[in-house]
Amino acid sequence: MNTRFALAMARRELRTSRRRLLLYGSCMALGIAALVGLHGLRATLLDAIDDQARELLGADLRLSSRTPLSEALENQLAALERSGELPAARITQFGSMALATRSGLTRLTDIRGVDGDFPFYGRVETEPPGLWQPLVERNDAALVDSSLLLQLDIGVGDTLALGDSLFRIIGTISKAPGTIGLRTQIAPRVFIPRSSVAATGLIRPGSLVDHHTYVAAPAAALETWLESHRASFESARVRIQTVASYQADLGRSFTTLTRYLGLVGLVALALGGVGVAAGVRVFVREKLDAVAVLRSLGASSTDVLAAYGLLAMLLGAGAGVAGSALGVLVQAALPSLIGELLPVEIEARVEPLAIATGIALGLWVTSLFAIGPIFELGRVPPLRALRRDFNPTPRPRPTTAALAGLLALSLLAVSVWQAPSTPVGIGFAAGLAAALALLAGAARGAAALLRRLRLGAAPYWLRQGIANLFRPRNHTLATTVAIGFGLFLVATLHAVHHNVRQQMAIDARPDRPNLVVFDVQRDQLAPLEALLDERGAPVLDLAPIVSARLAGVRGRDTSDWLREAELDRDFRWALRREYRLSYHDEPRDTETIVAGAWWPTEGPPAGLSTPISLDEELAGELGVEVGDRMIWDVQGVRLETTIGSLRHIDWDRMAPNFFVVFPSAALRDAPQSTFLIARHPDPDARAALQRDIVAQFPNVSIIDVTVMLAAIDAMHREMGMAVQVLSLFTLATGFVILVAAAAAARSERQREALLLRTLGASSHTVRLIIATEAVALGALAASVGTGLAALAAWAVVRLVFELPFDPPALDLVGLALGTLALCALLGAGGSGGGGRSPLAALREAETHGVT
Amino acid sequence: MILARNLTQRYPRAEGERPLTVLEGVDLEVRDGEVVAILGPSGSGKTTLLGLLAGLDQPSEGSVRLEGQCLAELNEDARAALRAECVGFVFQSFQLLSTLTALENVLVPLELLPRQRALSAAAAERRARELLERVGLAARLDHYPAQLSGGEQQRVGIARAFANEPRVLFADEPTGNLDRETGLEVAELLLDLNRELGTTLIIVTHDLVLAQRSDRVIRLEAGRVAPAETAEDAV
Structure with missing residues (x-):
């Protein structure tokens, strides 16, 4: 490799392509900033926890x-x-x-x-x-x-x-x-x-x-x-x-929080990477002729790769430095957004490791996304210097497959590194990859479909504009993926956020249960129910609660199990916890039997071991199944039971739900309290009712659900604000990509626009052609991005949050139309040659790559 | 010396169709310092022959020996190294790098020289300046290609071609994009420099004046060498 040549060429290219590289770099800088800010905050906070843990405990x-x-x-x-x-x-x-x-x-x-x-x-x-x-x-x-x-x-x-x-x-x-x-x-x-x-x-x-x-x-x-x-x-x-x-517990919970937020930053970074790939691809296309000349003059493919690879590394390092600098500002701003969630007070400080991570991320992401297009430069045949159109049949190269593999592996590795847990990381990477693949598939499909479209009678500009989407050197794929992906991420975050907040608004509605009363003693139940009835707050549901501990499971005493040093964390928790048992003789609306059978309504046959029903997840943690025996210590009394059934419980509905349910006959006489839920629509009347309950039954606890929801909503708002601020980075990245894509499209179409003008097309016609292409691309990217977002949001809302899905249709349409308008505006903004004479402009365009 | 034997070049076409034969059974020998013009109508295989002789492409059949090296035995990077050391190029459409100044364009071949022949940065720049002065562009060193006329751009191209003191120079229609007067000036310059430096020169051209001034003319017709040996005969 000729280092001197590579350095000189990289320096010269940097000189003339500075602005474009700056644009590509800024695609990545925003994502890096989000990650550096979060990592810096986490490092500062973990140090603060280490310093202050003893005082906190x-x-x-x-x-x-x-x-x-x-x-x-x-x-x-x-x-x-x-x-x-x-x-x-x-x-x-x-x-x-x-x-x-x-x-x-x-x-x-x-x-x-x-x-x-x-x-x-x-x-x-x-x-x-x-x-x-x-x-x-x-x-x-x-x-x-x-x-x-x-x-x-x-x-x-x-x-x-x-x-x-x-x-x-x-x-x-x-x-x-x-x-x-x-x-x-x-x-x-x-x-x-x-x-x-x-x-x-x-x-x-x-x-x-x-x-x-x-x-x-x-x-x-x-x-x-x-x-x-x-x-x-x-x-x-x-x-x-x-x-x-204590240090570990505090650190763990906060690390999880920053890691979830980090995924949003990672999204921005991945999007930036797509932007870099799209930009570098156009850059590389423009350099093909120049590289062919260099090759004919004796530059080896390694020399070419070194020169342009160095340029990419400079781009990555620049984006890393800029992103890190911006990240320091993000780090300083984050505590004011999520301050309430922070366990300790922290002072803003610059984290060298976070900055090094930022620069490393810049270099790594650039390498991943830019190296593919740059490899193309290494393959430029020198004969192209003599014959511009010489393009040997592309052979599938092992490097291409290796690069794609490396890209996928890296995405997976960075996701797993950033995510709170490995499965979340894998899921996240798979989701991103699926979205990218779907976008790419949609772009290819649309191009193929448009090619079949017969537009014989349409005006010339429309035919040309549409044809630009599938003609050689089109950028349908790159633009659809870059813009569609940006829109997809932003729209998904918005739609999920909308649904979660919507659900909280529903829960806070006055027609929902809004009073939860617990610790009601047996002798207090009747007078309390009477009081509630009298005040217009009828009891909607109630359940008895009996405290108990697990005395034995899987054939061994609990204390015996607990002596073992190496126990699964969940199993240990399930053994040690205090259980709130309940009893009823028919499954509730929120319960579905998934294994075994419920006991007969009139109660289980006497003489046999008491049948119980377990939450299916608890059964998993305890490693038990239907037919297994469990021994309970109900406030000093040992009770032998057999698992009769497993239940799936809908925990999201406001109803008394229990991990373990007994037949009434088994626990009816045990010491117990009652838990009940009621509703009163008027907040003032609710406050008065609570006061009177406390005065009359001082041991009874009451939660006004609307007050609690307001507190959760405040927390949600804080988290939501942090997520939204980080999403802004994604949106801003998307916008930068839009600008970069428009600039790339302009530079690609300029030459032929000028040719058309030379051949007699008016500048109006040329503008219409370019605008048609931009609008068509925008429409494709916007519709695919929004469609995928609705699908992804549905999946997250239904499967993760287990809530009913309500698509924010108007918002999504607005986002799609906004993107479309921006595409049209940016695309049509700089159409071929403006008011200059075709000759002057042609001359400039001809000297664009080589002369 | 350049020695080509039975050079044949075919390009694959659509499935089921016979491959397109662009060049067939060309034998050629060019002595050191000789000036050879390749003439022929469009599509006769002139540029293909030039590309094969310079090692820019691999023939379907036959072989080329350039400066004692069999090109078929070299991989692409080794051929590039050979070009960097002893080959120069002049192109019809100048092929200057648009993001580099005139001086930097001429510097490129000097930067690509193998280590044993490499010049210091100062010496390389001195040589590039001398060459640009020699082609009459002393005042245009820092101009970008877009700021130069066609004739000036080709002068830069010629300065670049001689920068690494090549033993063989390939010129693909060097006057093809220039008006008659400028073309004559450029041809003159090319031949003068060739004489001064004793370079072997192979020119693909339509320019009969340029052809007449060569030592030998090879006429190509439909991918084969036509039987004409002297410049006068051929022209």
Whole structure:
């Protein structure tokens, strides 16, 4: 290879093609910017989590369980505490309604009874400051999240009724260990002294309570202590959270979020790659004659490949640098979009690794998408310098197949690397590849169809314009794929977003169930139903709930299973969780039996093992099937059961649904609470009703679904905003491609437009021809892109979100028409030669490639 | 020396049709320093013969030896290397690279020289300037092809063809795109430079004046060499 020649040629080409390369590069820069911004944010955030995890946990270790620690464990802890080896603090956490006595408003809250020296790391900041210590020392004080004051329309100094007790709000919490995010919108935190929890009367048998023990100790001592007690923790179903596992959990959830957002960025990058491929293809076509001359003068194919490959690399590196620079701005802007979703505070900083990733992506994507067309240059026969039309029959080359394979593999690798999980990555890559293949197929099909079209009687410009779509050197395929793909992505994102928001709007409608009441005790059910009826909020559905644990499955005791170190994550979760069992004797509307059979309506035959019905996914996690035996610990009573059937449950419908259902006879007498849903259309009446329920039944919890949906909607809006901002990058990339495609089309058609003018066609006719081609291409790209988008959105909405699909037809038509108009405008904008004389323009066009 | 034996070139046609024979059984020997003109009507195979002699294409049958090397034994890149070292080209439609200035166009063959013959950047530029001065374009060094007239462009083409001091120069109708007067000037320049540098010159042409000034004329008719040996006979 002649390096000197390659460098000199690349430098000269760069000099004269700078603007075009800039245009191609900007196709990619936007996608790179999105990815660099997200990667930078993730790196900064993971570092912040590492730095702050101990302060966020507030201790070196947290032990959590649904029941208080056993006496033996407590005694050991107490002994260690006394010796000063392992100082501990405790928090009792549960959900309950809070009633503001002054405003009469109620709200579901996250109550935390605290004691001891919590937190051991970091500190709790209050407003006014310095109220944390006094809280623990007083019996009737409460500190709350400031959002609760707003929701209950009260202030500091007001009184909050929690169950049977009254607490005075002494201030608000501005910072405390633990992450909050949007949860405060649904259930704001109320901190009270732990010694006052019992007096509220809110903790009853079957109540959902978390008992946390926080421990501070040097890592080595902690490790030894944990190891020696791990077995007893496992069998007591105590969850262990160390600083390291907390870091991992926080990091994992945020990484998943940024990875999903990253897929949107990847879409923009893939689109940019298609744009680069389309642009470079035209560029290469224009260079064929020049390369033939170079070849006849003695340049080897390697020299040519090196010169133009270097040019492509410069393009890629340029796009990488520009994209990274823009990515730094994206990184700085993202926290303001998804700030509520971030677990920790972060400072903006430039991430060298993210920037290096950006440049590497630029180089890689350019190599992938530009190398195919550039390989064509290496194959230009030198004889073409003597005979311009010499074009040997193209032989299928192994390099072409290898390149296509490499491209597909790379797309797969980058998708899997970026996606939250391998299956999502594979699905994403397959989806993109299918969309590209369908677009390419549609373009080829349309060209073939147009070729058969008889337009004998049509005006000359129309015939010529349509013929341009299938004549040699047409760019039907490249343009349809590039523009259609851009439109497809943008329209799909929009249609999915539209459907999800639409569904939330439906759920919030006043004719839908909007009150969920739980923890209703047996003796409270009748008076509560009467109250609801009286207030015009009839009970729509109800179900009894019995708490239980799984005592044995697949022939072994649960504690036996849990002693095994290597257990599947899902299986371990299914073994350890506390189950909310229910009972009814006929399947509900939301349940479909997929295996086995339901027991007879009158109840199962006596004497046999109790038949139960399991959610099919839970059965998968537990590795059980119909006929298998399961042993339950229903609040101290062992119950042997046999799986009678598996159910598919429609979890999306607002109805009481349960993983495990028993026949009524088996659980009717067990300690239980009731869960019910009701509806009242008027928000004020709902608020009053909630207040009265809480006053009369203090232990009962109520969720106003519209309030919860508003909180979810706020989160959704935030996510949606981030997705939409990233989609804008895709849209902008699509637009750049549109401009690049139009410019390429113009440069290709200029020469023949001028020839036509020389032969006597008016500039008006020439414009019409070029405009016809542009409009036809736009129409093809827009219709195929939008059609595919509707199909993809349908699949995502129906299969992933499992929602009914409502196509945003008007929006889609608008998008398609907008694209079409842009194509027409850009295509017709610069039609052949303008007002110049044909001779002057012809001369310029002739010197375009070689002279 | 160039030695061609039984050169035949056929191009495949549509399925079922016989291949198109463009050149058939051409034998040719060109001595070092000789000026040979190839004449013939359009479609007689002149350019095809030129392309085969220069190694731009492979014959269907027969062989070519160029500067002692059998072209059939060389792969495409080896033939390119041979061209870079000892072959020059002048084209009918000039074939200047439009994105390069006149000086840069002449520099290209110098940049493609094999390592053992490579000139330093300064020496290469000096040589390119001298050649452009020699063809009368000293004032046009930094002009792009679009800024030059047809005659000027062909002068750049001639300067480029001689840049690597080729032992063989192939010219494909070098005056074909020029008016008579400019054509004469360009032909003069080509032959002068050829004499000065002792290059073997093979010219495909319709220009009888140019043909008359060659040492020998080969006349092609329907892909075969017609029996005429001297320039006067042929013309």
